[in-house]
Structures are given as structure tokens and as C-alpha cells.
Amino acid sequence: MRSVDEQLGRALAAAVRPAPVRVAISEAQGLLCAEEVVAERALPGFDQAAVDGYAVRSVDVQAAGADPVLLPVVGEITAGSRQPRRLQPGQAVRVVTGAPLPTLADAVVPLGYTDGHHARVTVKQPVPSAAFVRRTGEDVQTGDVAVRRGSAIGSAQVGLLAAVGRAKVLVYPRPRVSIISLGDELVDIDRTPGQGQVYDVNSYSLSAAARDAGAEVNRVGVVSTDSRRLRETIEGRLLLSEIVVIAGGVGGELAQEIRSSLSDLGDIDMSRVAMHPGSVQGFGRLGPDAVPTFFLPSNPMSALIVFEAMVRPLIRAAQGKRNPHRRHITARLLSPIVSVKGRRGFLRAQLLRDESNGEYLAQPLGQSGSHLLAALAEANCLILVDEETTEVVAGEEVQVSFLAQRG
Secondary structure, three states: OEOHHHHHHHHHOOOOOOOOEEEEHHHOOOOEEOOOEEOOOOEOOOOEEOOOEEEEOHHHHHHHHOOOEEEEEEEEEOOOOOOOOEOOOOOEEEEOOOOEOOEOOOEEEEHHHEOOOOOEEEEOOOOOOOOOEEOOOOOEOOOOEEEOOOOEOOHHHHHHHHHOOOOEEEEEOOOEEEEEEEOOOEEOOOOOOOOOOEEOOHHHHHHHHHHHHOOEEEEEEEEOOOHHHHHHHHHHHHOOOOEEEEEOOOOHHHHHHHHHHOHHHOOEEEEEEOEEOOOEEEEEEEOOOOEEEEEEOOOHHHHHHHHHHHHHHHHHHHOOOOOOOOOEEEEEEOOOEEOOOOOEEEEEEEEEEOOOOOOEEEEEOOOOOOOOHHHHHHOOEEEEEOOOOOEEOOOOEEEEEEOOOOO
16 A cells, blocks of 8 residues: 555656746736746836825925925826926925926925915925835836746736736646546436436536646546547547546456556556545556546545545646645644544544634544545545544644645
8 A cells, every 4th residue: 555645756746837828917817927027117117206295396395394385386297297397496396196206306295284275385394305206116126027937926916017017928827637527327417317327526526626726627527438438538638638637437347447448558556545535546647748647536525535635736736836735734623533544534624713812723524434525515624644543532733734725
């Protein structure tokens, strides 16, 4: 029986980051930047007013602290104005936030420091040089790196790219993941199951999990276990995917048939992994591009747990994430749990917070059955139990993997 870490190491070794592509910045959110974005212009690009008020020379209002200073207002500049204006000593120009400053002005007197008049303004408080002014290049200088290679592009990065005039950016695209469900007993959810038939759950739940991990997902849906049709489908998906996930066919005669029909595409290792649920699983690198291909258990809860433990880290690694793993938290157990000796446990739980002391608490959910999906739907974490532990009593500390979406 292979250890969880060994199996995960084999999967992560297969991680291949898709080649960079150039996309519109509106499509770049959530991706990693694949270039050093160098600013070709300063930000701000000109000295501008930071508040509504009056552009002045600071030396002309120095005495306003003792006695009000009266200055003639020789004009007004609005945001977006392209008309150059020069300020003479002893004058003021009314400005709005974002307006370019007139030549010689080195400060803005906020409206609240004045009487607000339009012809002759009384300044009641002095301002130092550069007060309430956004200086040219104060945020980004020409030649500065605005967004670094490897940075995650979020809303702030999109805004900065727009601010420095970049319409497109080179990014690492989301890895393409194909999801297939195997089983002649499966029907899609738009049909009514007949005797002995069940709905296809896996292709929907695993597609959602892959999308949550940041993948571009193609839900193939139910595929017949007929060897010829299965091979044709998988061969087609290998050409269009960085990762293929197949739910079902990991045990018994069906597993042997699958291995036989796909043997010339690459080696498939159907093995037991020291974890529960989901110990029976398969992995191989198939096709001319050695595409990592996972074979997961057919029951939906086990399939999701194996996906969480093995496939999700690979998706994150293929995106170039420095740490492809979930955040782990120490929590105090609220109810006792049991685990299987010799296997790492991934047990469903609800992570809570003790408001009195800020301590994390973990409440186990459901029974131990690997088929119980409802409890997983209520869970926001998995309790991780090491291979040598069979029981943990209430009150002890445990490690939990926090199942935050898009985390």
C-alpha cells in the first residue's frame, strides 16, 4: 500500500504549466502574471489636486496662520482640462480633485480652509509645499515594474495595469481539466433513473471542485465502459487537456479491462493508497504528452476526498502556485473520532471559532461511511488523522485542512 505522500509526490511530479498567453486585462483576474510589466509612463502622469480647493504657491499663504490671506482667484481648472495655465505670485486658481495644477503652484488649499469665494478667496490656514497634491510619478515611476512575473492578478493588479495603460498582459492560463464519469448504471440528471440506475453525480461535483481549484473545466459526463468508446473519448481528451480525471473503474474486472484497453497510451497504476476514504485509486501519464490522468472511486464522497488530496494540489501546481496545498489549522476536537490504523484519515468536520478566546474548534460530521455525501456538503474542513492514530478524544488538538472556496 502506497503512502499518501508518495502518491501525491508522483502526481505533483507530473505538473506542467500551460504555455503563457496574452489576454485582455479584463480576462486576467485570478491568473498568474507571466511577464514583468514595466510602466512606460509615470503614475500619476502630472501634478494634480488631491482635494477640491485652490491651487496656490505655498509661500503666498504662509502668513494665514496669524491673519487670513486674501488672494484673487484668476480661473478654474476642472479634471481632464488640457488648457495649460500659469499661476502668478499672489494668485489662486480654483481646482477640483484630479485637476492638473497650474505652473508654479506647489500646493492646494482645501475648500474647508477658505471662505469658498470664486473671485477673491480668503485663506484661513497655511499649507506647506506639496500639501494636498498628487505628485508626478508618486505611485509609479517610468521604468518601474508595475506587476511582477509570478504575481497573482487580482482587482488591484487589474487596476494598476489599466492605470499604466496596459490593455493586455501575458499570463499563465488555467490548466484544462476534463472530467469523465464511468458506469453503465449512470444517467444524466435530465433523465429519470430506471431500475438499478443512479444519477451521475461525479462529473458535476468534480467539475465544480476543479473549477474551484482554478481550472478551465470540460465536463465530458457519462461515458460507456465499452473499451472502444472509452479509449476514443480518452484519446480525444488527452489532446485537449493538461489533466484528465475519470471517476469509476478503479476496482475489480473493470479496472483490468480499462488498463488493458489503454495500455499502449501509457502505464496506469491502479493501487491502494494508505488513506480513507478513497484508498483504491489509479494514476498514470497517458498519451504523447504524458498527460496526468487520475482514476477515482465511483462513490461521490470518496471521489471528492481523493480529488481534494491528489488532484487539487496538481491543478494549483500547474497554475504555478508556490504552495499548492490548502491552509492547515490547529483546532480543538468537540467530539471523539475514530480512524483506520495504517491509513491517513480525511474526516469531514465543521470548523468553528470560540468567540471568548478565538480558539478554533472542530465538530466531526456524519458517520464513517464513505458513501455519505450529505455530511461533506455541510463540512468546511477535513480533520487530518495520521496513519498510526485510531482514536482521538474530545478536547484534544487536531490538524484540519480548511476547505475555503477559491483557497
